[in-house]
Amino acid sequence: MATFRGQVMLARVKAVWLWLLFSLTLLGAAYVVIFDYQPTRPHLVLKRIETNLLALIPSTENNRAAEYAIQHLAQHFSGRMLIGITVPNDTEREKLFAAGQALANTLRNMPSVAKVIAPSDPPQSNQSNLKDGFTAFYRKHQAALTPPDSLARLENASPAMVEDLLLRRLHVPMGAMGLDFRDDPFGFSSTYLLNSPLAHSKLQVEQGWLTTTIEHQGTPHTLLLMVVYLHGSAFDTSLQQALTEWHRQTQDWLAYHLPTAELLTTGAVQYAAAARTQAEHDMDRIGLISLLGIAVLLAWAYRSLGAILMGWLAILVGVAAAALGVSFIDGKLHLLTLVFGASLLGETIDYAIQFFAFRAQAGATWSVTQGMALLRPALRMALLTSLLGYMALALLPIAGIQQIALFAGIGLLVSYTMVTQLLPRWFDYPVKATRSSHEARWLQSGFKRWQASYPSRWIYAFFIMLFVVSWHGLTQLSVEDDIRLLHNPPLALQKQEAILTAATGFTQSQQFFLIEGKTAEVVLEREVSLIQKLKADLLTYQSTFAVDFLATSLFLPPLKSQQAVADRYQHWSQQSLTVQSLEKIGVDRAVIAAWQTQLKQSEPLSITQWLASPLSEPWRYLWLGQPETAAEMRAVEHHASVIIPIIRLQNKEAASHEALAMIKVALQQLQRSSAQQPGVTWVDKPGSVSILFGTLRQQLAYGIVFIIIMVWGVLAWRYGLRAATHLSAPTCLAACLVLAIHGWLDRPISLFSVMGLLLIIGVGVNYAVFSYEGWIRRTAPTREDQRPIILGVWLSALTTLLSFGLLGITATPALQAFGMTLTLGVLFTLCLTPLSMNSLHHD
Template identity: 35%
Template sequence: MDMLHQRSARQAWGVRAAWLLLALVAALYCGWRFAGPSPLQTNLLALLPATEADPVAERAVDTLASALGDRTVFLVTSNDDAHAKAAAKQLGAALQKSGAFGSVTAELPPFDLAQIAALYMPYRFGLLAPADRAALAGGAAGALGTTLRDTLAQRIYSPLRGGLTTPLADDPFGWLERWLGGLPLATSNLEVEDNLLVAHRGASTGVLIVATLPGSAYETKTQHAVHAALAQSESALREAFPDVSVARTGAVFYAESARSASEHEVHLIGVASLCGIALLMMWVFRSPRLLLLGFVSTALGIVCALAATLLVFGKLHLLTLVFGASLIGEAVDYSIQYFVVYLGAQRNWDARCGARAVRPALTVALLTSLLGYAILMWVPFPALKQIACFAMVGIVTAYASVLWLLPALLTRAPRRSRQRVFARSARLLTLWHRTIGGQRAWFVAALLLIVAIPGWLRLTSDDDIHLLIQRDPSLVAQEDKVRDAVGVDNSAQFFVVRGDTPEAVLQRAEALGAKLDALNGTTNQVGSYQSVTQFVPSAKQQSEDRALLAQHVFNDPAALRATLLQAGFKDEVADAWLAAYAQPQPPLSVERWLAAPWSQPYRHLWLGEVDSATRAYAAVVIPQRVTPHNEPALIALAQGLPGVAFVDKAASVSKLFGAYRVDSGWWLGGALTLVLVLLTVRYAPKQVPSRDVPQKVPLWHRVRGGIATTLPVLLAVGVTLAVFGYAGVPLNLFNWLALMLVLGVGANYAVFLREGCLRADADADLGAVWTGVLLSAATTLLSFGMLGMSGMPVLKSFGATLALGIAVSVLLAPIGMPSESRRAA
């Protein structure tokens, strides 16, 4: 016996050492990941799946998000013009000095507009404004000569011109100057005053400051630096200029707000769940030791889940972290079931026998839970895949720790008995089972069905992505203020134009531009738009413009020279201009334009080569104003042009939400069927005892156990949907996905009770099982119920659905128990 005891002790120490090693490895890996660049992901776009059928369109979304994500804008406003400008200069200098920004532009650096004209000057004979093109193409030969003389005279004797100008000797007829006037360099309400970008609205003056970040807006380090720099700079600004207000917008502020809110919720949900679970377990078990062991099992599950998620995905989204805090209530369920067996055994406790006793119940419960979470892995939402991975690893680890670690730690018999509590629980269970179980179960099911049907008929849905991603209202108000001052309405909807060559992309973009110009004469007008072809016309268009000049202007060089000389041009100037035309230049290319430093603010319009295998190229065209009224016309316009697609990320995600919401109903039905099959196989008797010869079990008797055990969670799903219908709460995809987890978690309670009936030797033992079930449900409700109070609409939908479904599941769980007569048999 002593040798056997020593061997058992060595095995126990070996198990403890193995789990300790696993915990250390997982904890060290998590610590290492968090010690470097933060792995937390605060980018809201990371929540969303790839929605565009065309991968080029999806890349365009990422490119624009990246281009705009590292840009931060401040608007300094005051009713005193001088104060607004002085405050803007002070704020810009303070932000630049802080080192939190890569660059800060308050006062515009000296810039010679001639640099822009200099880029286009060699290509001027292929650049015609639409009005000049129409005049040249539509004029008769004689009338055109008169028009050219009039244009030349107006160009020579016109008053001083502003904006982009060209030398008279290089552009005598002003064609290039008028073409330059059409560049979308100033598509906003801003004006340049005292080297500042200023917007006047009523009596107020707003001065714009543009800053770029040194790193990603979603890095915690960057967020902290920006927050600290802005807090200090604004404090000094308020002291110097009390009448000045500062509005700000940028991805870094939304990311910092989301991170702070999520960290607060992690602490709130985690601490509240831990405290509530600790109080419940102490009230029931009256054992600090069991409380500690329960949390050891839960902590192992969460640490391993965190390490596995970081290892698989590389990043951890805040949504996953908040959800992980709520996993405490579910992970502790397995240890609770082990503890009730431990306390029920009293002096006859054997750790290995206890593990064998709960293994069937925990295994079936684990499989149903894994089924619910595994379905989330199939949904193409990155955050949901992370949540599924986190939860699956966590509950598998908790399950394994209960079966192997807890028996190695809980070797001594309990010092005190909870038989009185278990006996009272058994009496309560018996009374409740007699009320809703047995033959009455079908009456209860029918009654609930009758009550639920009107609620189902009132169900509605709302898949709008904006309802699921909550943004800080104060930041939204500040962003709207900046948008109103700048005058730019749209950056979320745009066209993607693709082609096999850059030239094909430019030609298609020009065709799209012509269609948009035509829309501006209708009720579907979009205002101005930004396109790379406004900066670089296609080679075809440049060639046609040059051909137009050749046909109508340079067709008689001698007469043209005489016209120039008659207007007062010197011989050498006229000859130089004519010689410049005679030396053909290759057309202006996108690469040449991109190489110009001043093109930087507009480079996001050109995506370039997006697929090296097929050598596909793409560009984006951004209309200024997209409304629900004109959007159908824009979609139809894109569908009528080859290689053009209209992209509305929010609408695409909302549409995808709706499609998956419908599909999730089928997934839920399939999952319920799988659970029914699993439980039927588990609880189907092979034969019934007979006094003479064993008889085969009729089909109804073989499936009755599985149906009875599945019925509580099936009714819970139905009641939950009915409540949402009666309450007028529209359903979204996340409500349906939460019902998957109601199935996975809620089915456990009926399983625990039925498994308890299979192994219970007395009512007190069954009372212990029911106590464990109620305690498990209470801890799970506490954790998931906290999600219902989350500020994240996605988690709120999850939490409310889970809490309601699990509450109904545990109340109806006794339906799954066999009747007292069959238990006695």
């Protein structure tokens, strides 16, 4: 007999150590796959993390070409970074150029940088000055690129007006980028530039650098600009780390060598790096506080170091398995999943807490075999109802939310397995019930007072009254489906982007017009027609806002238009009135003849020549061109381009909500004006995502009803119809109260709020299940001693409140809405469950 007992004990010890070895191996694998330890960083750096917002959002456009254009623009914007250095005007300008040269040289030596648009030191043999490059480009196509309106005014002008224009041109021989008087006596090159997207910026060329004057911190500042093109994706971890380190070192270098300077940067890589850093901090903060909070609660309730360590092990292994599983299936963890995973700690500990509570309830009569036979049904029921909620989330066509559901499902399953397999083998000995029972004395006494004082009909009346009261709040509900719920970038980055966008005219907008045509010429003609119509339609709003456009046709008119204006200009240049006007102000005949010859030799500018010109590089992305690869041919049948509107509010002092309202009016008018134009599609990715969120929010609201029926059915299958109704009532009423509070506080409901409501149904019902299972068990010395079970239920709820409540302090509005909704729902469920249990016991 002793030998048999020894063999059983040895088998249990082996099983325990095997499970511990499995757990440690899993934790080690998760660390290697997910984290990258760097001694210089205050926290663990995450490797397999997806920071690309478009990777989270499904396709929202019916037009395949529109979706292709969105990806095309996103790829361009993610590979570009704008860098600016500002100093107060008229102070240390030479040092500014020297600092810019030093930073540009440093960037050129970085493997992650493909190209820097800035002067080289020493100058490269193939590097041309920006002005010289434009001069050579424009001279070659001078007649064809003449602005038709400017030429028409001269064709109809009197000799005196022509001479006056020539005299003014003599006093200002060239503009910042225009040709000099000998090559362009009437200044058409400057007018061409003013009509192009270059006019949207305030940039000028100074010592080979792009500079401008801006108002910064209330005083005029000189801004020096560099455009940097990156190797690889802006969402690559190593690239983000390299540029973040460069940014830190550059700030330190400027603080020492040029203290009055300020570094400004903007680009997808900055936003991606900021989102990663914020997610890492949120994960650290939520995870650490949750683990410490769980340890404090377990120590207070059970005064056992083993309970704390095993509880930690169960939840850490569950989360580690979830991270590994998602990484294996999806390749990367999204930021939303990452932060949510830290908050899942409070839910995965539920199973361990219920194990400890049941063991404490059994006291000296604890038997592993009998105890687990009675406990497993309760744990399975809690696991099943939770999985039902997350399975509903997995049906949403949003990759990030599907990944959250997958993460939670794996984590809960593994934690359940750890509790049912490891903990019974580790804690196979009885425990004194008094070690934790006195902690819940006041809970059980209050529960008994409820049972004695309030009959079932009073509780039913109270529930009905709560629903009636909440109805007023339900009628006040509003909704919000803005894409900005997914991302809330730091204010400092938004300010830097606003400064650099205003100074350069470059934008990263995902709201644009897609122009399609069978040939490049048709596309250009449709661009010109659309811009003319939009300008005419927007005249009525000119006191509220102005709209500029980024379009290829503003640099490159259709070939028919180019040829027509070239013929007109060449003919007009030969007329006696033109020649006499030039001679009258003293222009030599040889200069006039050379100018006329130059006009004759100029040729129209083709789309191929424009795209090959270095001048087109900042705007090359506007031309999608003709499809070449199989994927492009499936998306774009012919030729295509994009026109990006830039909205400028006339009232610079307008409040943020007023500005947003005016921008919304402008976008609506742009959409209306383009509706009937052939080959034109208005693409509004943020608007499309908001519509998608609204549609999913409505569908998920109907899904909540389905989940309520499913959960009720599962409960009825085990406990019967009457018990199922009592057990599910608290969660349903809690969801109504949460919605009512949103209505009373005028807090809009979003898709992520509805997600929280759905999980209230799936997760909140666990507390009623645990309470009822504890009441119906026959293994306790007396059925009246419910203190350990009540304490376990409250501990489970408190850990869930702690973890999901911490989502309220994250920087992501979506997670804030999800966490606060779920927290309020769990709190209400916890308070209402004893009442429902009371009515069930009375009945």
